[in-house]
Amino acid sequence: MMFSMKSKKGAFAALAVTAALVMAGCSSSSDDTTESPDAGTSPAASNSSDDAMTSDANLAITFLPKNLGNAYFDTSDAGGEEAINEFGGTYAEVGPAEASPDAQVSYINTLTQQGVGGIAVSANDPEAICSALNDARDAGVKVVTFDSDTNPDCRDLFINQATSDGIAQVQVDMIAEQIGDEGQIAILSATANATNQNAWIETMKTILAADHPNIELVDVVYGDDDDQTSFDKTAALLQTYPELKGIVSPTTVGITAAARYLSTSEAKGKVAITGLGTPNQMRSYVEDGTCTAFALWNPADLGYLAAYANKALIEGTITGAEGDSFEAGKLGSYTVDADGTVLLGSPYVFNADNIGDFDF
Amino acid sequence: MSNATIEKTAPRTYHDYAQPLWRRVLLTREMAVVVALIAVYIVAAIAVPNFSAPITITYLLLDVAAILFIALPMTMIIITGEIDLSVASVVGLSSVMFGITYQAGIPIPFCILISLVIGAIAGFINGFLITVVGLPSLAVTIGTLALFRGLAVGFLGTTAVTGFPDTWSDLATSTIPGTPIPSIMVIFVVLLILFALLLHATPFGRGVFAIGQSSEAARFSGVRVERTKMKLFILSGILAALAGVYYTLRYGSARGDNATGMELGVIAAVLLGGVSIFGGRGALHGVIAGVLLIGTLASALRLANVTSDVINIITGTLLVFSVVSPSFFAWARSKWARSRGKRGSGSATLAADPPAITQPDDTPSNNK
Numbered sequence: 001m002m003f004s005m006k007s008k009k010g011a012f013a014a015l016a017v018t019a020a021l022v023m024a025g026c027s028s029s030s031d032d033t034t035e036s037p038d039a040g041t042s043p044a045a046s047n048s049s050d051d052a053m054t055s056d057a058n059l060a061i062t063f064l065p066k067n068l069g070n071a072y073f074d075t076s077d078a079g080g081e082e083a084i085n086e087f088g089g090t091y092a093e094v095g096p097a098e099a100s101p102d103a104q105v106s107y108i109n110t111l112t113q114q115g116v117g118g119i120a121v122s123a124n125d126p127e128a129i130c131s132a133l134n135d136a137r138d139a140g141v142k143v144v145t146f147d148s149d150t151n152p153d154c155r156d157l158f159i160n161q162a163t164s165d166g167i168a169q170v171q172v173d174m175i176a177e178q179i180g181d182e183g184q185i186a187i188l189s190a191t192a193n194a195t196n197q198n199a200w201i202e203t204m205k206t207i208l209a210a211d212h213p214n215i216e217l218v219d220v221v222y223g224d225d226d227d228q229t230s231f232d233k234t235a236a237l238l239q240t241y242p243e244l245k246g247i248v249s250p251t252t253v254g255i256t257a258a259a260r261y262l263s264t265s266e267a268k269g270k271v272a273i274t275g276l277g278t279p280n281q282m283r284s285y286v287e288d289g290t291c292t293a294f295a296l297w298n299p300a301d302l303g304y305l306a307a308y309a310n311k312a313l314i315e316g317t318i319t320g321a322e323g324d325s326f327e328a329g330k331l332g333s334y335t336v337d338a339d340g341t342v343l344l345g346s347p348y349v350f351n352a353d354n355i356g357d358f359d360f
Numbered sequence: 361m362s363n364a365t366i367e368k369t370a371p372r373t374y375h376d377y378a379q380p381l382w383r384r385v386l387l388t389r390e391m392a393v394v395v396a397l398i399a400v401y402i403v404a405a406i407a408v409p410n411f412s413a414p415i416t417i418t419y420l421l422l423d424v425a426a427i428l429f430i431a432l433p434m435t436m437i438i439i440t441g442e443i444d445l446s447v448a449s450v451v452g453l454s455s456v457m458f459g460i461t462y463q464a465g466i467p468i469p470f471c472i473l474i475s476l477v478i479g480a481i482a483g484f485i486n487g488f489l490i491t492v493v494g495l496p497s498l499a500v501t502i503g504t505l506a507l508f509r510g511l512a513v514g515f516l517g518t519t520a521v522t523g524f525p526d527t528w529s530d531l532a533t534s535t536i537p538g539t540p541i542p543s544i545m546v547i548f549v550v551l552l553i554l555f556a557l558l559l560h561a562t563p564f565g566r567g568v569f570a571i572g573q574s575s576e577a578a579r580f581s582g583v584r585v586e587r588t589k590m591k592l593f594i595l596s597g598i599l600a601a602l603a604g605v606y607y608t609l610r611y612g613s614a615r616g617d618n619a620t621g622m623e624l625g626v627i628a629a630v631l632l633g634g635v636s637i638f639g640g641r642g643a644l645h646g647v648i649a650g651v652l653l654i655g656t657l658a659s660a661l662r663l664a665n666v667t668s669d670v671i672n673i674i675t676g677t678l679l680v681f682s683v684v685s686p687s688f689f690a691w692a693r694s695k696w697a698r699s700r701g702k703r704g705s706g707s708a709t710l711a712a713d714p715p716a717i718t719q720p721d722d723t724p725s726n727n728k
Contacts, residue, residue: 092665094665106658115410131529
């Protein structure tokens with residue numbers, strides 16, 4: 001019995017020592033924090049609120065992508081950082097590891113507590129982060145969405161990367177230029193009921209009929225956004241239409257699969273391939289001459305514009321109302337459209353000359 | 361009963377407990393977690409800017425509320441030596457059911473009721489496969505994890521039901537007037553009291569511990585093992601469904617992929633709170649402290665601008681440490697006892713043994 005008592009006493013002593021160490025660690029770290037900021041005498045709490053006040057005026061803008069470790073958002077946030085460095089603000093990037101609907105909420109709450117000036121967010125869910133964003137706005141934080149919008153009443157501005165019309169127009173322009181404005185073309189789309197793609201295809205048909213009477217759209221096939229299916233559909237198109245001069249694929253999966261087929265077939269260089277793709281997926285096909293040009297928006301410009309829009313909101317130059325206009329550094333002047341939307345511009349065309357500048 | 365009368369007549373030669381009450385309450389795994397929670401809170405309040413603001417508590421509790429709900433029945437299930445991995449999928453299924461019934465124009469109280477019934481059915485399916493068919497809970501609930509999630513996503517596809525009335529969404533996110541405590545905590549505290557009484561102060565609760573110690577011995581002592589487990593899995597389904605309703609109202613969005621992966625958060629917190637994964641020991645106050653500890657750490661690290669990967673690394677390390685430490689200390693203690701044994705083997709082995717046996721009784725609400 002005595003031994004057991006002693007052992008317990010020893011355990012308790014060990015616990016007490018551990019607790020003391022923890023407390024000591026805590027008190028020393030508290031010394032650090034109270035001494036390092038300018039006012040050494042003020043308690044930590046008021047210090048932190050001072051920080052919040054100054055950063056509020058100092059254009060602290062935080063980017064909150066759908067998730068971290070995503071090359072697309074790395075590029076857009078780098079664009080935002082460039083802009084924020086230009087106008088002397090404080091750039092930060094936070095985000096969840098996975099793009100689940102609610103994951104961004106706790107980050108938005110944290111930013112509200114930190115009292116940042118503005119948040120630039122690409123929403124994982126249009127509704128789930130709404131109340132958190134509105135809490136932030138009530139606390140004076142300006143909210144700009146980019147790439148992926150929330151409901152319009154939860155943010156001040158949405159930076160729209162491209163319109164449906166703009167995407168349709170650039171694809172028609174590219175294919176017309178690549179095939180000399182005459183001949184047969186086909187479209188390799190995603191799934192048969194893909195909303196975005198179907199809207200673009202309808203607009204492309206209208207533009208083709210109006211402006212390019214010599215181009216004949218012979219078929220629209222669906223690769224289901226599956227690499228192998230898209231590859232097979234490309235092969236089938238070339239066999240069915242021997243006179244085919246070009247393929248337009250308004251989906252990143254389709255254009256890559258089609259380019260891969262063409263690059264190894266004898267049709268390489270004779271049948272044009274264009275559409276919407278990402279530089280990393282298309283790089284080798286642009287370099288080997290399979291594809292002359294393809295389009296997408298420039299995510300770096302998107303982040304750059306989001307940062308400048310946030311700055312204009314924080315400084316009070318604009319309120320997000322329709323017709324407001326602001327300067328966005330190297331991109332020039334922008335005007336707010338209906339529903340607090342700012343359009344980045346026409347899609348960005350990637351070709352052999354500029355593809356080396358992009359990594360996403 | 362007859363045993364008790366015999367014991368009263370025969371004078372005992374040993375004490376009721378090997379340790380005085382304060383030791384039994386304070387020198388436990390659970391209290392270590394509580395102390396860690398308080399320490400982390402104090403350190404964060406001093407070292408992390410903005411952490412000491414009351415709003416931190418609001419956001420923190422809102423974030424962990426769903427996990428707290430599910431942790432209540434999960435604690436009891438793990439104490440019996442079983443596990444329920446399907447809880448997050450039940451959250452998703454209940455969220456989707458709530459959305460679909462709301463969209464169909466059913467009044468919200470009935471939507472909640474339907475969701476809870478769906479949760480109970482989901483729990484019954486788990487319980488049936490485990491207790492009647494006799495399959496291991498790990499295998500069953502991995503299966504239903506996929507099954508319930510599949511149903512949830514299948515019912516709604518990739519769409520979401522939104523636009524719940526403000527009165528109900530506010531109920532999920534509002535705070536008790538004059539305090540930073542979210543209103544949802546009122547429901548939680550009521551449930552916590554019920555579960556604490558059930559686990560620590562009823563024959564049913566004693567049975568839960570007995571099953572975890574030895575299912576066979578419990579059966580021979582008259583514990584209805586299957587029925588107890590069935591009730592626990594149904595409770596787990598209902599509480600997960602309640603968490604699903606809360607989750608939906610809090611984020612205003614009923615989606616099939618809501619709360620994906622939450623089961624790991626729940627189980628991590630329960631284990632961190634001192635519940636043995638092998639069953640037989642644990643207490644609710646440790647689990648609550650475990651949930652709050654993980655939540656507080658994440659909240660403080662986020663405020664300190666630590667990235668999500670590092671937060672995961674820290675939480676993971678903490679969890680591994682918490683699971684490994686009891687075995688390590690037990691090993692160290694037995695080694696120490698053995699080295700002492702040369703001088704007084706009889707009392708040393710006696711001293712080493714009682715804690716292992718009496719620890720389940722260390723729960724504070726048990727006696728006095």
